[in-house]
Amino acid sequence: MRFTKEHEWIEADGDVATVGITAYAAEQLGDVVFVELPEKGKTVRAGDAFAVVESVKAASDVYAPVSGQVVEVNGALPDAPETINAMPEQDGWFAKVKLSNPSELDGLMDRAAYEQFLATL
Amino acid sequence: MSDQALKTTPLTEAHRASGARMVEFAGYAMPVQYADGVLREHIWTREHCGLFDVSHMGPAFLRLKARSGDPKADHAAVAKLLEPLVCGDIVGLKRGQQRYTLLLNEHGGIVDDLMVARPRSDADQGVLVIVVNAGTKDGDFARIVAAAGDAAELVRADDRGLIAVQGPEAEAVAGALIPAAADLAFMEMTSAELWGETVLVSRSGYTGEDGFEILVGAANARRLWDALLADRRARPIGLGARDSLRLEAGLPLYGHDLDETVSPIEADLGFAISKKRLEREDFRGAARAIGELAGRLERRRVGLRVEGAPAREGAEIVGPDGAVVGRVTSGGFSPTLSAPIAMGYVPPPLAEPGAELGVVVRGRRQGAVVAPMPFVPHRYRRKPA
Numbered sequence: 001m002r003f004t005k006e007h008e009w010i011e012a013d014g015d016v017a018t019v020g021i022t023a024y025a026a027e028q029l030g031d032v033v034f035v036e037l038p039e040k041g042k043t044v045r046a047g048d049a050f051a052v053v054e055s056v057k058a059a060s061d062v063y064a065p066v067s068g069q070v071v072e073v074n075g076a077l078p079d080a081p082e083t084i085n086a087m088p089e090q091d092g093w094f095a096k097v098k099l100s101n102p103s104e105l106d107g108l109m110d111r112a113a114y115e116q117f118l119a120t121l
Numbered sequence: 122m123s124d125q126a127l128k129t130t131p132l133t134e135a136h137r138a139s140g141a142r143m144v145e146f147a148g149y150a151m152p153v154q155y156a157d158g159v160l161r162e163h164i165w166t167r168e169h170c171g172l173f174d175v176s177h178m179g180p181a182f183l184r185l186k187a188r189s190g191d192p193k194a195d196h197a198a199v200a201k202l203l204e205p206l207v208c209g210d211i212v213g214l215k216r217g218q219q220r221y222t223l224l225l226n227e228h229g230g231i232v233d234d235l236m237v238a239r240p241r242s243d244a245d246q247g248v249l250v251i252v253v254n255a256g257t258k259d260g261d262f263a264r265i266v267a268a269a270g271d272a273a274e275l276v277r278a279d280d281r282g283l284i285a286v287q288g289p290e291a292e293a294v295a296g297a298l299i300p301a302a303a304d305l306a307f308m309e310m311t312s313a314e315l316w317g318e319t320v321l322v323s324r325s326g327y328t329g330e331d332g333f334e335i336l337v338g339a340a341n342a343r344r345l346w347d348a349l350l351a352d353r354r355a356r357p358i359g360l361g362a363r364d365s366l367r368l369e370a371g372l373p374l375y376g377h378d379l380d381e382t383v384s385p386i387e388a389d390l391g392f393a394i395s396k397k398r399l400e401r402e403d404f405r406g407a408a409r410a411i412g413e414l415a416g417r418l419e420r421r422r423v424g425l426r427v428e429g430a431p432a433r434e435g436a437e438i439v440g441p442d443g444a445v446v447g448r449v450t451s452g453g454f455s456p457t458l459s460a461p462i463a464m465g466y467v468p469p470p471l472a473e474p475g476a477e478l479g480v481v482v483r484g485r486r487q488g489a490v491v492a493p494m495p496f497v498p499h500r501y502r503r504k505p506a
Contacts, residue, residue, distance in 0.1 A: 030361075031160035033454040034430055034461070036483075052483070054431055056159040056454045057361045 001089070002065070002105055003114035009089055010065045010108065015099050021053065021062055024118055026088040030055040032081040037073040038095055044070065046104050051094050053084065062094060066104045072096040130176035131282040131342035139357060147255035149177040152359040159361035163456040166287055166328055166366055167497075170294045171358035172349055173285040179258030180278040180336050183269060185247035192216075195247030196239055202269045203237065203249060208385060208404045210395035211249070217241035219308045219323050223385050223393050224253070224261055229406015230381040231388060232264070233257040234373070238310040238323060250310065250321060252283075252334075254375045282342025287332030287366075289500065290354040295322070295333045298348055302333050306504035316341055327363070329370025329499045368462060369455050371424060371494025377434060378422060378450040378464055386413035387466065389422045389494075420447060420466040424496060425480065427452070428488040431461035432480035438465050439479040439486060446471055449480060457497045463489070 001011045007025035010017045026032070034054040044050045049061035050070070073095045077083060084092040099105075109117060127150040136143065141152035152174065154162060165171055185199040200211040209222030219238035223231050238250040253261040258279065266275050286295045296303035301313040302322045310323035318338050326332035337345050349355050364374070373379050373388060384406055385394055391414070398404050399411070425432070431454050438447040452463030463480065471478060476491040 030154065030158045033160070033456075036430055052430070054454065056163065056365050056456060057153075059431070059433060 001111060002108035003111065004063065004065045004108060005117065006063050008063060008065045010105070012099065012102070012105055015102060016071060016096050017066060017099055018093050018096050019065060020093040021084065021088055022114070023088045026085050026092070029053060029060060030057070032084040035077045035081045035084065037077065038070045040070055040073055042070045044068065044097065064097065065108060066097060066099055066101070068097040068100045070095050071098045128177070130174055131339040132174040132176060132346050135343055135346050136174065136357070141357070141359060144360070146360060147177055149255065151177060152357070154359040154361045155357050157356065159359070159365065160456050162356065162358040162362035163365050165356050166330065166358055166362060167457060168289065170286060170288040170290040170352070170355045171328070171362070172346065172355050173287065173358050173363055174346070175285050175334070176279070176281065176283045176342070177255040178279070178283055179253040179255065179261065180281065180283055181251050181262060182276045182278060183249040183251060183265060183273050184276060185273045186271070188247045192243060192246035199247050199249055199273055202273050203265065205404070206264055206268050207237070208394045208398060208406070209237065210397055211237055213397070214239040217309050217311055219310045219325060221393055223390060224264065225405040226381055227405055229384050229409040231379045231383050231385065232381060233261050234375055234379060235261070236325065241311050256376055278336060281339050282337045282345065284335045284337065284342070284346060284349070285326050285332060286335065286349060286355070287326045287328040287330045289331060291330065291332040292502070294349060294352045294355045295335070297352065298345070299335070307501040316344065324502065327370070327372055328366040329372065329495055329497060331500050331502045365453055365456060368451055368453060368464070369457055369495065369497040370499060371464070371496060373422065373464065374451055384409055384413060386410050386418060387420055387422065418469050421469050421472045422464060422466055423472045424492045424494040425449070425463040425465060425478070425489040426492045427461040427463055427480055429461070430482045430487065432463045432482050432487070432489065436463070437481040438467055438489065439481060440471060441477065443486070446478070455496060462496050
């Protein structure tokens, strides 16, 4: 699993990667009450806002950690957004992206680096 | 976060100690949420009892300098100093009665919304208890001082603790420490003795629930907060849930739903205008209010039930033909209804409950239906008529 400074996680399996938000992000957001996922088939570039999560208080963008095409979204999330708080790094995944440039993964943090980054916040 | 430069309340340390997430609000370091989070804090207040630190607001006393000793005359004298600034009947306040009113500018726009109360005791006739909003308090107090001239002094009390106790179990929680609280009806105020000091208690709040607001000296504020929290029915509630609770209750928030361009009628706060004073046309913007009540109204504050994503402050409201007709002034997710709700201003022909409008969220139109407010029924303990 790799991580961004915007608190997304990404786990690649071959050329398809699953994306979600980290436990830290879920904790900071508070209870998620609404989620907006990208459309299947959508092409995204690394850094694009591609999903939205909303707490009672505020809306926050979720950014694509890598470039590629959205090949699957977690259809269970819109009806059960609380899954994002309960299991952010498992069942709370957002989308699967077919990587157009797998080398982008190399620029992301591993868990140790991400935890070190969190310690600076 | 760094909040070195921010003002604190007598309860700031208590919030930090209990793990609150602190944010800047109106120049103060304030708890936006505690460990429970906004959603659980909101629901707890609706079901049990929430404690809110509202010490950042602006409580003050307007005190007549030369009192005659005649309670009625002294009250009328101090009330007449404040009345030119507001649209409410202050002279007509009964002893121990509190009233919601509006501070208006020369165009009849709302400078602030505030509470004004007449004390109960003989010794305090000729005094008004005023509570204004945190973000506007310096300007409000300057206006009141100017209006009072040499006849009265304004004594700020915003160095004290102001604690709101709200929810269906608020009476049991507050009454256990201050028995006199339980005898009050909605919008009544009394003084009470607590630990050798005189505190002020009113049956009021801004959540739509039954509840109390207690003004306590800074030295006893922490002790009172801790004593209230020792009751298992009470939990601390941050500004996040305070906002979602007042939104569900249909209560406007100054600086968001109300500002200096908005009139009381536009804001659907006509109840705050004294009928007597409207007949006499003796407040700022009276002519505007009469015209607006006669139908010359450009916009009115309404509630909206929103489909899809929550529509937040600033979102465009569109009419059936897609044209922009107004903007959302407060919006979010209602924990009680499990649905998004909002307030905003629209032209009167579109302001009737059931009117089908739209809101634009992230560039997309979503359905929004005008809904009666409050969204969640008020549960005030009014005095039997």
